[in-house]
Amino acid sequence: MASEEAKPAEVEYDEYRQQACAVPLATGDIDEVPKNYFYSARFIGSGFAIAINLLASTGGFAMVAPILTEIDESIGPGSIIWLSLVYTMMLAIGLTLVGQMSDVFGRRYFFIGGTLLGAVGATIASRAQTIPVVIGGEVLVGLSAATGYSYAFVIGELVPMKWRFLANAVIFWGSMPTAGFGSAISTAFVLYTEQGWRWAYYLLIIANVTAAALYSLFYFPPNFHQKHGTDSIMRWVKNYDYIGMFLYLAGLLLFILGLSWGGSIYPWKSAGVIAPIIIGFSCLVALMLYEAKANIPEPLVPIHLFKNRGFVASAIVLSLGASVYYSQAIVWPSMAANVYANGRAMWAGWAGTLVGIGITIGEIIGGTLAKHIGKFKYQLLTLITISTISLGAMTTCTPDTPKTAMGLVFLASTAVGWAESIVLPACNICIEDQNEIGTATGIAGSLRSAISTVASTIYSVVLTARETTTLSTVVPAALSQAGLSTSSIEAYMAGVSAGDTSVELSKISGVTSEIIAIGTRAYQVAYADAYRTIFFTSIAFGGLALVVAMFVPNFDALLTNKVATQLNLSNKEANVTNNEKV
Structure with missing residues (x-):
């Protein structure tokens, strides 16, 4: 046999893949799965672990982003915007690493360790007395979130390919408390608990520790030696990319x-x-x-994935859909508070949940129905059209149309969620080798985070520029027309920016209750004008998503009975004979 050094890398790679496995990575059709497999404690317990992991991961953003101002007021001042930025950055880099490395070395300890890392990060953030410490904790929370957002391949590889949509829908139910109601929950913590915003991180500690315990007890996917036979871990570590x-x-x-x-x-x-x-x-x-x-024996980013039209088109549509989610997850709660709340903080918290609830409900509906409807390309084109038209129609909303705005945002978010429930599984269904399911889904997830960060930056730049213009023109003009002097106008606007109450504003020379009402209305109009520009911008992203969706293939034929891999059952569960099949 030739020496190891003399072997070309591609030969080593082929030998690695051909090593005998105690539990094959591709186990075949559903009729080769033990009869009790889908009812076993390990399968059900793993499902709960994945769902609670996703709940914790979505909570790291959905519960924190709406209360950045409150955190800054409590322990700031500081660069509070970094609290949401580091989350998306860590998620972006973590998804590819978790997917590819767990494909190679086995998933169990990555997911146990990832959830414990989230608990550590949330603990640091919950006890922080300065903004930089909270940001440091959020870095770990964001890295941990890469495990939760890997749900699509973690649950997907354990069920037949035709069940992957439905399996995702079940997991989405578990994430509803934070993904859907995160804004209301964190607002309630701020308003009604002594610890305030810290309770958002306490909840993340509880969720992450619970997920880690469930993974430890029930999640036993193929380990390294079951993937690679008698090969050594150090050999793979040495040849890593x-x-x-x-x-x-x-x-x-x-x-x-x-x-x-x-x-x-x-x-x-x-x-x-x-x-x-x-x-x-x-x-x-x-x-x-x-x-x-x-x-490279095991490349971090296999180039052949980018030659796969179905994977590339699905990943880009997924990314553009996420661009809508992340932008609206920040913009809509702000719009609800500034344009429609009229000082009702809890109302603003509930209204702010519409994006998260819409996305999650859309994912559940899509996961349940998409396969039965089929023709995935045409589903996507319809859903993207609905979301683009709905967000475009938001440009007609005024401070007097809160119900219309809420309905349109919810409809657009639901359509985006439904579309995401199609293209995310498509990223791992359309690939040729199911041994790369984690790598492919991780790359798609990282691309999703990176592109959505670019989109969020565009939205932020546009909104900041527009707010500066509208607030500096609409509000002074309305107050001046009401008879307020220039110096009092400046004092009034400075007071509003500082969060002064009506009582404090009324102490300014010339300010009366009528002036305050006029000023409040002027601010609502100015903000509505600024947000209108954002919804015009969203039309461009929707149009681009429509073009790319035309290249997503109808992959109905790939939804077979094939199961990519199995959990290792306990001795008691494994006593079912090989003749007793599903």
Whole structure:
């Protein structure tokens, strides 16, 4: 036998894949699965673990983003916007790493460790006395979220391919408390508990510890040696794609950091913004060239995935849909509070849940019905059209149309959720090798986070510029027309920015209850005008999603009885004979 050094990398890779496995990665059709498999404690317990892990992961953003102001007022001031930015950045880099590395080394300990990491991060954030410490905790929460958002391949590989949509729908039910009602829950914590915003992190601690316990007790997927036979872990560690990992981490982090710094920490034309964007983008280009040309036994980013039309089109549509979610998850709660709430904080909290509830309900409906409807391309085109028209119609909303605005946002979000329930499973159904299910889904998830960060940056730049214009023109004009002097107008606007109450504002010279009512209305009109620009911008993303959706294939024929892998059952559960099949 030739020495190990003399073997080409592609031969080593082939040998790795051909190693005998105690539990094959591709177990065949459903009739080869033990009769009690889907009713076993390990399968059901794993399902609960995945659902609660997703609940914790969505909560790391959905419960924190709506209360950034309250956190800043409690322990700030500081760069509070970083609290949401670091979450999306860590999620973006974590998804590919969790997917690819767990494909290689086995999933069990990645998911136990990931949920415990989330508990540690939430603990740090919950006891923080300064903004930087909260941000540090949120970094760990964001990394942990990569395990929760890996639900599509973790549950998907355990069921027949034709059940993957339905399996996702079941998991979505588990995430509803935070994904759907996160804004209301965190607002209630702020208003009605002594610990206030810290309870959002206490809830994350509870959820992550529970998920870790369930994974430990029930989640036993194929381990390293069942994937690779008698091969050694150190051999795989030695041949791991470290150069690809470096280029990936450096490129994605620098690119997203540059975008995030622009217009907030540094001017867009400064070196502090331009340099990270250019260097980060260059690293990502170098990553793709390296992965395409180098002989790597297990590449971090397999280039052949990007030659798969179904995977690429589905991943891009997924990313554009997420762009709508992340932008509206921030914009709509703000719009509800500034335009429609009239000081009703809890009402604003409940109204702010519409995006999360709509997305989750859409995912549940789509996961339940999409397979039965079929013709996935045409479903996507219909759903994207509905969401684009609904968000476009938001441009007609005024401070006097709260019900219309709420209905349109909910409809658009539900359509986006339904579309996501199709394209996310498509990213791992359309691939040729189900052994790469984690890698493919992780790459799609990272692309989703990266593109949605770009979109959120665009939304933020547009909204900030428009708010500056409308607030500086509409409000002074209305107050001046009401008879307020220039100096009092300046004092009034400064008081509103500082959060002064009506009683405090009434102490300003010339300010009466009538003036306050006029000023309140002027602010509502100014904000409504600013948000209108955001909804015009969303039309462009919707149009792009429509074009890309035309390239998503109708993959109905791939929804077979094939099961990608099985959990290892306990000795008691495994006593079912091989003749007793589903």
